[in-house]
Amino acid sequence: MKVPAVVLLILGSVHLASTDTHSLTMVATFISGETQFPEITMVLLVNDVPVEYYDSDIKKIITMAVLVNDVPVEYYDSDINKFVSRRHWRVNDSIQETDLRDYVVADIGNILQKSSHTLMKKYNHTQGVHVSQEFAACDLEDETLSRFFIMSAYDGEEKFQYDALSHIQNTLVPEFVWSKETSDIRKQIYANTYQPLSQTGSPLSDPTERPRVRVIQKTEPHSGRTQVSCVATGFYPRRVNVTLLRDDRPVPDRELTGGEVLPNGDGTYQLRRSLSVSEEELRERHRYTCTVSHLSVDNKLDVNWGKTPVRIAVLIAVLVLTALIITAVVLCRRRRHTGEEDEDWMMD
Missing domain, CATH: 2.60.40.10 (Immunoglobulins)
Known part of the structure; x- marks a missing residue:
């Protein structure tokens, strides 16, 4: 059975003049029903480039292979059981950062499963394949979060949105409206876990190529x-x-x-x-x-x-005229010199 397509939302424009502006996004997908795909997948992107991947079959986060000019710069080696990177897109993981990522993966997976079960029950979806997604995105400008929001969708339709900076919730499903207690808990989680992780995940030396x-x-x-x-x-x-x-x-x-x-x-x-x-x-x-x-x-x-600008056109005309005058003078001198030689020969 065909799985509904995953729709990636595109962040709005950032200030291109600043080299310290970056975007960090995560797309998580939960699939209910029998498919050949993992039940849960997550992809982390830095400046629209996938850098980390997780799925419930391997149950671990791996650094995806990234190539620059056809040269591998990042890879994962299962024999040595650690990440190896020739181009560090982030600070080397500390124990605290690893714990934060593991917690976020577990939290997002739990949210996806609960929301999926709630909506399947609401819409009486007892059969078939259904897809729940969560999309988290932030913009980091000069090491400061300028935007941070979370969106949820079910079978391609948006159901929930939360601004993690202003703590404003917008939901199209009554079952997803938070109580005050839940709202306070989520505020603490996003402030103490998601936000620090997003800031440590900013690229240190993301290379640029001039167009x-x-x-x-x-x-x-x-x-x-x-x-x-x-x-x-x-x-x-x-x-x-x-x-x-x-x-x-x-x-x-x-x-x-x-x-x-x-x-x-x-x-x-x-x-x-x-x-x-x-x-x-x-x-x-x-x-x-x-x-x-x-x-x-x-x-x-x-x-x-x-059309050529006027100043350039005038300069070109002057150069061409000068070249013509020089050519004419050289030809005249050659002809005069040749004529004198002929006259001397005749006198001899």
Whole structure:
């Protein structure tokens, strides 16, 4: 039987100008019913990259294999029974941090099972496969939590949301409304366990790769129009902001196509945004600028295509004219020199 797809929610944008801003997310899934999948799975992501995985079949947390430029940088060795890392994405685990993670895994698993059983009973789901999920996410800016929330869903529909910073609960299921006693307990758990774990889980030296940016054009085969594309590739992490400008003004999103961040084969990412330009617009000789903001760039990257700025055009014209004058002078001297040699020969 097909298992309902796991939907990963995407965090909102972070401040790209800060290299000390990171996101930490965990997706946990509980499956009730007979399937070939583990009953409970959990995935931890740092800046949208999976770094740790847990499932109820192996009953342990492992560091997932991470490759940078096709080179393994993290792996787990069952013979030596410990994690080995060539690129530390977090502080080496202390006993306290290991205990915190074990507690969080047990707590989330317990919550998922209880909520799943409650909803199965509520909706009279006695047969088939049903999926309960919990999604926890936080943004860490300069070692300070700027956002931390937990969401729960059942069979793809959101049922519960909790802001762990403001302690505001929003639930669509009456059975999930907390009593005051439960609310106080959960506040303590999130403040004393989840929050410290999320802060110790921040990356220390998450590498960045600078995007390669260019503006390209090609003729559309069916319409005959020209497609102007802004291409950014080879960047990491995947969060990026790409804007296409026409004569220094942003092109409206409704005129652009593309915009989806796609993975490259080497662990980096790429993004393309394209604009279809008519022959009339080409004759107007607009200048198009691709502007890219990314964690690896201090300010932004600008790449131009189109009409040449006036100053540059004047400079080019002057250089061309100078080259022509120099060429003419050299040719005249050669001809004069050749003429003098011919005259001397005739006199001889």
